[in-house]
Amino acid sequence: MSPENRNLILAMAVSMAILVLWQSFFVEPQMQAEQQSQNLSKDADSDGTPRLAQENNGGQLQIEKPERPLEDVPRITISAPLLEGSITSRGARIDDLMLKNYRISLSEDSGNVKLFEPVSSANPYFSEFGWVSQADGQPMPSGKTIWKVLSSELTPQTPVQLSWDNGNGLIFLRTISINDDYLIKIEDTIKSTLNKSISLNPYGLVRRTGTPSTQGMWILHEGLLGVFDTTLKEWTYSDLQDDNKEGFNHNSEEPGGWAGITDKYWLAAIMPEQSEKVNFSMRALSGSEDRYQADFLGSAITVPPGGEVQWSGYLFAGAKKVDLLDKYEEELGVTHFDLAIDFGWFYFMTKPFFYAITYLNSLLGNFGLAIIAFTIIVRLVLFPLANKSYRSMGKMRELAPKIQVLRENAGDDRAKMNQEMMALYKKEKVNPAAGCLPILLQIPVFFALYKVLYVSIEMRHAPFYGWILDLSAIDPTSIFNLFGLLPYSVDFLPAFLSIGLWPVLMGITMYLQMQLNPPPPDPIQAKIFQYMPIFFTFLLATFPAGLVIYWTWNNLLSIVQQWWIMRSMGEKKAHTIGGDGGTG
Numbered sequence: 001m002s003p004e005n006r007n008l009i010l011a012m013a014v015s016m017a018i019l020v021l022w023q024s025f026f027v028e029p030q031m032q033a034e035q036q037s038q039n040l041s042k043d044a045d046s047d048g049t050p051r052l053a054q055e056n057n058g059g060q061l062q063i064e065k066p067e068r069p070l071e072d073v074p075r076i077t078i079s080a081p082l083l084e085g086s087i088t089s090r091g092a093r094i095d096d097l098m099l100k101n102y103r104i105s106l107s108e109d110s111g112n113v114k115l116f117e118p119v120s121s122a123n124p125y126f127s128e129f130g131w132v133s134q135a136d137g138q139p140m141p142s143g144k145t146i147w148k149v150l151s152s153e154l155t156p157q158t159p160v161q162l163s164w165d166n167g168n169g170l171i172f173l174r175t176i177s178i179n180d181d182y183l184i185k186i187e188d189t190i191k192s193t194l195n196k197s198i199s200l201n202p203y204g205l206v207r208r209t210g211t212p213s214t215q216g217m218w219i220l221h222e223g224l225l226g227v228f229d230t231t232l233k234e235w236t237y238s239d240l241q242d243d244n245k246e247g248f249n250h251n252s253e254e255p256g257g258w259a260g261i262t263d264k265y266w267l268a269a270i271m272p273e274q275s276e277k278v279n280f281s282m283r284a285l286s287g288s289e290d291r292y293q294a295d296f297l298g299s300a301i302t303v304p305p306g307g308e309v310q311w312s313g314y315l316f317a318g319a320k321k322v323d324l325l326d327k328y329e330e331e332l333g334v335t336h337f338d339l340a341i342d343f344g345w346f347y348f349m350t351k352p353f354f355y356a357i358t359y360l361n362s363l364l365g366n367f368g369l370a371i372i373a374f375t376i377i378v379r380l381v382l383f384p385l386a387n388k389s390y391r392s393m394g395k396m397r398e399l400a401p402k403i404q405v406l407r408e409n410a411g412d413d414r415a416k417m418n419q420e421m422m423a424l425y426k427k428e429k430v431n432p433a434a435g436c437l438p439i440l441l442q443i444p445v446f447f448a449l450y451k452v453l454y455v456s457i458e459m460r461h462a463p464f465y466g467w468i469l470d471l472s473a474i475d476p477t478s479i480f481n482l483f484g485l486l487p488y489s490v491d492f493l494p495a496f497l498s499i500g501l502w503p504v505l506m507g508i509t510m511y512l513q514m515q516l517n518p519p520p521p522d523p524i525q526a527k528i529f530q531y532m533p534i535f536f537t538f539l540l541a542t543f544p545a546g547l548v549i550y551w552t553w554n555n556l557l558s559i560v561q562q563w564w565i566m567r568s569m570g571e572k573k574a575h576t577i578g579g580d581g582g583t584g
Helices: 003-026 237-242 322-331 347-364 367-381 383-410 414-428 434-455 479-484 501-515 523-540 545-583
Strands: 075-079 083-088 094-103 112-116 125-132 160-165 170-178 183-192 198-209 223-228 231-236 248-251 258-262 266-272 278-285 291-298 301-303 308-319
Touching: 075 094, 094 308, 112 125, 112 266, 112 308, 125 183, 125 266, 125 308, 183 198, 183 301, 198 258, 198 266, 198 308, 223 237, 223 278, 223 291, 231 237, 231 248, 237 278, 258 291, 266 291, 301 308, 308 322, 322 347, 347 367, 347 434, 367 383, 367 434, 367 545, 383 414, 383 545, 434 545, 479 501, 501 523, 501 545, 523 545
Parallel strands: none
Antiparallel strands: 075 083, 083 094, 094 112, 094 125, 125 198, 160 170, 170 183, 183 308, 198 291, 198 301, 223 231, 223 258, 248 278, 258 266, 266 308, 278 291
């Protein structure tokens, strides 16, 4: 087999293998558990409340049983532009949140996305803030505490206040405020009437009961995550189960950080003030049910005799919108908060691509048109390199008859054939592998754009025109019912067999593009090229419609560019022949 055949087959094989299995190569290694703090234990009480090491009976918290208690306490209503729900006065838990702007599906009868659920529900999901102490006889506010409600409705204009007297010289005053999107702030004031100082540690947690169904793809992280000492760490639900519920404990050397639980599009994250050093933990709690928790235990705060202290923390609970995460990274100093969106190893490309497409959408008013415009921009950027490559392919087409003659003359003498072919390439100044370069360059662009479409909530339920109602989902049509013209459904078919109209268009444009390439002199190459459009049609049938639209338009632009180059080369050749004839 000639060197150019080997190079081309190798390039195409690698490209196909990457497109099919690429997610397998992007499994970010699970980080090893770090040394636990000498002052703070990695353990938690059986209810998941963080506690101090060597805690005595005076600081011990009540144990919460997994059964569902009845709602028998006052609740505070939440009414904000993007959120609605309520807060229970039991533990001052934020345990009832619905996202106003997001529906579960595009169905007309679809309800809104419910993020948090109360303890009385089937799968509780909530956030809680409280205090722990080693002091004897000093009860601390926890998930069992019944706070006194001083105001009954939380809005961006009206924070709510709660209070709790521990009956032994400490009064806790809590103010909860919410902004116009998804940020909730907790501000605690502890007043002491004691004649001695007392040391307290604040904590915050997010807890989820039940293992949710996930996408199950390596390219997307769903589970627990956080940034500690400026480093992102992630755990899936199975990670924590496999670790025998020991989880992860990290005593930060640097102040700040955040931790939480993420779904594909939604995030619940707790953050201390970023000037504070805290101990972060991720764990699966013991018990008959699957329960997962991300929490932090803050540094000790000393309340002076007869004095008071203040402390504050934050909860982000809502949609993972890039602009919001960037906003809080800047305003609150939350390091790498945008990494809650799984942009992956191509982060340096994925995020700029997201901003470019979002900007184009603001100009064109449609994300599908923005993707098409982005495709044109990418082609313009790669135009000089692709131009050179396509010219090389044009020369290869012209050399095809000569190469065939060399093959016939060389017979079974492979060494002679390769030597003569290399001499021909050198004489004609042709690089036989240059034609693969545009394909190889498109692979990282393809991956990065796939990430944008797959993980960005801005693309969720974003329509195009006609039958494409969600650019982040596969084309809903199918060739097996003539794209909806026949009166029966093919929902029973797997995605790769449905083959919507856009994947078919992509396959056709890919076939037309390949007809402009030089004919493969080798039978093996010819078979590979023959089946590639079919292979990619089935493959891209399972990809988001927006990505298929990108690939289709990329093929069309490649066809136009190759046709223009071939025409210009033909005109140049004709001009040269005519000139020679005139001088003869």
